[in-house]
Amino acid sequence: MKIAITCNIRSDESEKFMEWDEYETIEAIEKGYINLGHTVQIIDCYKSDIENEIKKFKPDIVFNIAEGLSGEKRESIVPELLDKLNVPYTGSGPKTLINALNKAKTHKLLDKFNVPNPRYYESKKPLKKLPENFLYPxxxxxxxxxxxxxxxDKSVVHNDKDLFTVSESLISKFNEQPIIIEEFLTGREFTVAVIGNEDLTILPVVEINFSELPKTANPIYSFEAKWIWDTKEKPLDIFTCPAKLNAELKHEIETVIKNAFKALSCRDWARIDLRLNSLGKVNVLELNPLPGIIPDPKANSCFPKAARAAGYNYEKMLDLILKTSLQNKYNTEKMKKKAKKNN
Ligand SMILES: Nc1ncnc2c1ncn2[C@@H]1O[C@H](COP(=O)(O)OP(=O)(O)O)[C@@H](O)[C@H]1O
Ligand SMILES: [Mg+2]
Incomplete structure (x- = not known):
């Protein structure tokens, strides 16, 4: 099978490109699919004319992990183009990618499908005091x-003064991008990798160990925790997989995951962040329909970590995503259309 990998490759360590993949990740995906017997071409979406490359290579399917550069539609650009070209691809469609990236849109869909999520409020302006029905933190x-x-770390706020300072600095740092404030959930945090469509395989749950963070830090997976305190040279032992869960909590997590995946119409694979509220109830923080998949087991990359805990090595994980995707109704529809055209 011919597989194109649409991606964005990080060329430097600046914050602008932080969401992009390192070349080692793309190379591991390429190697993985070659070992599985496929012909592979990498399409770096920042450097190439994607449409032209796709038309030349004529892939049977695209493994899409392109994050895009800016704006709230950035992740939807490649799937939208592939839909236009009638080319099958792995993962969610453009609408899901927009809804999952925009945290308020995610909340609205979760509410619509009765999936528990923290109270939220969107604002274009810095806030001087809490909106109605909110309490600190x-x-x-x-x-x-x-x-x-x-x-x-300072994004968890306990008073009006910090509410204003943090919201003002966020709005100015991110070029007038609106902010969202959420009720702060104080319980355990999990992230859950899933593969599937109608039938979801839920991989072993990953728990975030906040006790690994510096003593004075807030219990959140902050920018500092992800990028400053956790380094390749000195990794933080921040994830436990499989998480210790009693049967009741495991069941509640699985139900919430299935409902959240459905609420956002995700396809093929995703990683979903969850946190317990003060009553111990599972809430969805956000969905990641383009999860990171760093191959190095020493790196803190939750999707491959969960896959390994389930007994799937990197190659097997890639194979499972591909096979799942080849069977989803959007791709089978495209393949039928293509076959008809060729007849
Ligand atoms: N409402 C919340 N209550 C408690 N912790 C939160 C909440 N929202 C985010 N966090 C913390 O911040 C981290 C990053 O937030 P998240 O919404 O997942 O953003 P990102 O898209 O950057 O991963 C979470 O992993 C969690 O530790
Ligand atoms: Mg997250």
Whole structure:
């Protein structure tokens, strides 16, 4: 099978490109699919004319992990183009990618499908006091960033003064991008990798160990925790997989995951962040329909970590995503259309 990998490759360590993949990751995906017997071409979406490359290579399917550069539609650009070209691809469609990136849109869909999520409020302006029905502490985040960008240790605020200072600095740092404030959930945090469509395989749950963070830090997976305190040379032992869960909590997590995946119409694979509220109830923080998959087991990359805990090495994980994707109704429809055209 001919597989194109659409991706964005990080060329330097600046924050602008933080969400992009390192070349080692793309190379590991390429190697993985070659070992599985496929012909592979990498398409670096920042450097190439994607449409032209696709038309020349004529892939049977695209393994898409392109994050895009800016704006809230950045992740949807490649799938939108592939839909236009009637080319099958792995992962979610453009609408899901927009809804999952925009945290307020995610909340609205979760509410619509009765999936528990923290109370939230979107604002274009810095806030001087809490909106109605909120109590401190709250967390303030940019509306459509990822990889903990703009989620600093100081983003958990306890008073009006910090609410204003943090919201003002976020809005100015992210070029007037709106902010979202959320009720701060104080319980255990998990992230859960899933593969599937109608039938979801839920991989072993990963728990975030906040006890690994510096003593004075807030219990959040902040920018500092992800990018400063956790380094390749000195990795933080921040994830436990499989998490210790009693049967009741495991069941509740699985139900919430299935409902959240459905609420956002995700396809093929995703990683979903969860946190317990003060009553121990599972809430969804966000969905990542383009999860990071760093191959090095020493790196803290949750999707491959969960896959390994389930007995799938990197190659097997890639194979499972591909096979799942080849069977989803959007791709089978495209393949039928293509076959008809060729007849
Ligand atoms: N409402 C919340 N309550 C408690 N912690 C939160 C909340 N929202 C975010 N966090 C913390 O901040 C981290 C990053 O937030 P998240 O919404 O997942 O953004 P990102 O897209 O950057 O991953 C989470 O992993 C969690 O530790
Ligand atoms: Mg997250």
């Amino acid at each position: 709250v967390i303030i985040k940019p509306l459509f960033e990822g990889s903990s960008k703009g989620i600093w």
